[in-house]
Every structure is written in C-alpha cells, then in structure tokens.
Amino acid sequence: MSIPMEPMSVNDVYRIILDRISAGQYPRGSRLPSCRQMATDLGSNPSTVDRAVRRLAELGILRTVPRTGTYVATAGAPVAHSQGEVADEVRRVLRRAWRSGVPIDDIRAIVADAVDEIETAPRIAFVECNRRDLQHMHSLVRQQSRFEMQPVLLADAWGRKLDEEFDIVTTPVFHLNDLGDVVSDFDNVVEITFIASQTALRQLVSLRNARRLVVAAPTERGVSWMASVVGQYFSGPIERFHIGVDDPAMLDGVEVVVLNNAARLPDGWELRIPNIVPIEWELDPRFAASFEERIATLLTRRRETAR
Known part of the structure; x- marks a missing residue:
C-alpha cells in the first residue's frame, strides 16, 4: 500500500516559483502559466498556487494584469540603477568636468583613483525582502554609515551564497533567519535593528479601545514581528x-489593521477596513552608534584570518 504524498504548502509553491524566476525559467517580463497549469505541473492545487502567486505579487515580484495574466515584474521601486543609467551619469559628469576646464589627463587620473578606491573598499550587502523597504532602509543605513553597501533583494539571492560574494552581509534583525539559505556562515552577517516610527507608535497608543485589531504581513515571520511590536x-x-x-x-x-508600509491587503479590502495603520521603519539610534564599529571589527577579523 503506497503512502499518499503530503500536499504542497503555499510556502513550497512560493519557493519553487522564486527558484524558477532566479534560474531564468520565468524570465523578467514573461507571463507565468495559469494557476491551474502550474498546479498540474507541481502536483498541487490551483488554490494553493493562487495564494503563493498573490504573496509574490504583494512583494512586487509578480504583477497581475486583469483578464490578461500574471507576469514576472520588470519594474517597481528601483533598488539600483541599471548599467546603462550609470554609464550615462558617468559620461555627464566627465563632460561637465571637461567643459569646466579640467585637463583630460587630470580627468583620467580622477577616474583611475575612483576605480582604485572602489576595488579596495569592503564589499557589503544590505538584504531586504521587498523593494520598497530595501530602498528605504538601505538609504537610512547609508546615512548613518561611511560604508557603501549594495542593496540585494532577498528573492534575487536564492541559489547564491552572499557571504562568498561579499565581505559582510547586513540585514534587518527581523530577517536574520531568512538568510539561512543564502549565507553559509552567520559570522559574516551583521543584523541591524529597526524600530517603528514615532508617528505609527502614537497611532497605536490611540487605538487602545479598538475591539478587533489585526496585524498583517506577507510572511509568517513578518506577522510575528509585527505582533510583537504592536503588543508593546x-x-x-x-x-x-x-x-x-x-x-x-x-x-x-x-476595526484596525496594522501592516508594514510596504505591504498591501488583498484587492478591495483596504477600502473596507475603517482604520489602517502603516508602520514605517526607522533605524534604532542606539544601534546606529555602534554599527560602524561592528562592521570595522568584523572586517579586521576577516583580514587577520586571511593572512
């Protein structure tokens, strides 16, 4: 007698779709098979696939066009400029320098010095799970640090080992466990503490008489983290x-839904909830003071180990 296989969970389907996007099986801009087709392919059911697809759409990884289909996103909140955009910007700066009378040889020397500085600088990644927070949090960390960091969307990191590509990997503390599949050694990871904005906290205090309050997020850990924040x-x-x-x-x-400012409720529900409190994240000032020291200490240890 054969033992029936356990049906795929939403998390299983979510991970498979992410893996296929990362591997190029579903290229950016391409249309995904229907939920029914993917369910047949994966041995799942259309409802499970649909929920996984909706979660990916909430993260900005997929986009659904009514009566047309679901596509792998090609745009969203930009987390980095394209190579073409960077090249155009460099050319504009060089032309401005030349028009200002800077000699060509001096321009070449400036460019060479800049390249040398980049090559010797530590390689540091900042990892987040959604595009909006990646852009927002990366900007906050850069303002508090003298180190340059490369923003990395978690979905783009699947199949990679970031601590082999970078000297140090940084991430918000509530995503620390999410790095388990994309780093091999957590000694190379520096977690960053973010706190809810004061505006959001004041709103939470004013809602103490609400009869039904819900915290919402697109990941299980996100829901737990939001609940711990709101519970205070x-x-x-x-x-x-x-x-x-x-x-x-x-x-x-x-009556009230509290959610990450980057998250969205299912279609139509935002209009049906009387009070939605979006949480915007701020860098914990107590942590910011020690952040550069932690990075510098880790870099020193890596250099000593490499000798």
Whole structure:
C-alpha cells in the first residue's frame, strides 16, 4: 500500500516559483502559466498556487494584469540603477568636468583613483525582502554609515551564497533567519535593528479601545514581528493575518489593521477596513552608534584570518 504524498504548502509553491524566476525559467517580463497549469505541473492545487502567486505579487515580484495574466515584474521601486543609467551619469559628469576646464589627463587620473578606491573598499550587502523597504532602509543605513553597501533583494539571492560574494552581509534583525539559505556562515552577517516610527507608535497608543485589531504581513515571520511590536503598545487581543495565505474573510468586521508600509491587503479590502495603520521603519539610534564599529571589527577579523 503506497503512502499518499503530503500536499504542497503555499510556502513550497512560493519557493519553487522564486527558484524558477532566479534560474531564468520565468524570465523578467514573461507571463507565468495559469494557476491551474502550474498546479498540474507541481502536483498541487490551483488554490494553493493562487495564494503563493498573490504573496509574490504583494512583494512586487509578480504583477497581475486583469483578464490578461500574471507576469514576472520588470519594474517597481528601483533598488539600483541599471548599467546603462550609470554609464550615462558617468559620461555627464566627465563632460561637465571637461567643459569646466579640467585637463583630460587630470580627468583620467580622477577616474583611475575612483576605480582604485572602489576595488579596495569592503564589499557589503544590505538584504531586504521587498523593494520598497530595501530602498528605504538601505538609504537610512547609508546615512548613518561611511560604508557603501549594495542593496540585494532577498528573492534575487536564492541559489547564491552572499557571504562568498561579499565581505559582510547586513540585514534587518527581523530577517536574520531568512538568510539561512543564502549565507553559509552567520559570522559574516551583521543584523541591524529597526524600530517603528514615532508617528505609527502614537497611532497605536490611540487605538487602545479598538475591539478587533489585526496585524498583517506577507510572511509568517513578518506577522510575528509585527505582533510583537504592536503588543508593546496595544493591550488588547491581537489577531494575525498572513497576506496571500489566510482567507481574506478573516478581515470581516475588523476595526484596525496594522501592516508594514510596504505591504498591501488583498484587492478591495483596504477600502473596507475603517482604520489602517502603516508602520514605517526607522533605524534604532542606539544601534546606529555602534554599527560602524561592528562592521570595522568584523572586517579586521576577516583580514587577520586571511593572512
């Protein structure tokens, strides 16, 4: 008697689609097979695939066009400029220098010095799971640090070992566990503490009399992290909603939804919730003071180990 296989979970399908995007099986801009087709291919069911697809769409990795289909996103909140954009910017700066009277030989020397500086600088990655927060948080960290960092979207890191590509990998503390598949040694990882903005915290305090409050996020860890943050300021019961996984009917009758500013509720539900509190993240000033020291210490240790 054969033992029936355990059906695929939403997380299983989510990871498979991400892997196929990373491997180029679903190229950027391409149209995905229908949920029914993918379900047949994966041995899953259309409902599970649809929930995984919706979660990826919430993260900006996929985009759904009504009556047309679902596509791998080609745009979104930009996390880095394209090579062509960078080349155009460099040319504009060089032309401006030449028009200002800087001799060609001096321009060449400036460019050479800049390249040497880049080649000897430490390679540091900043990893986040969605495009908007990647751009926002990366900007905050850069303002507090003298180190240049390369922004990396977590979905783009699947199949890679970032600590082999970079000297140091940094990430918000609530995504630390998410790096398990993309780093081989957590000694090369520096977690960064972010806190909810004061504006959002004041809103949470004012909601102490709400009868039904829900925290929502597109990942399980995100939901848990949001619940822990809200629980410090809201004494009532806190319900949890996993975007793209849980049934939206759970939101019926909810007075307040608290969610990451980068997340979105299922279509139509944002208009049905009386009060939505978006959480914007700020760099913890207590952590920012020691951030450069931690980076410098880790770089020194790596250099000594390499000798």
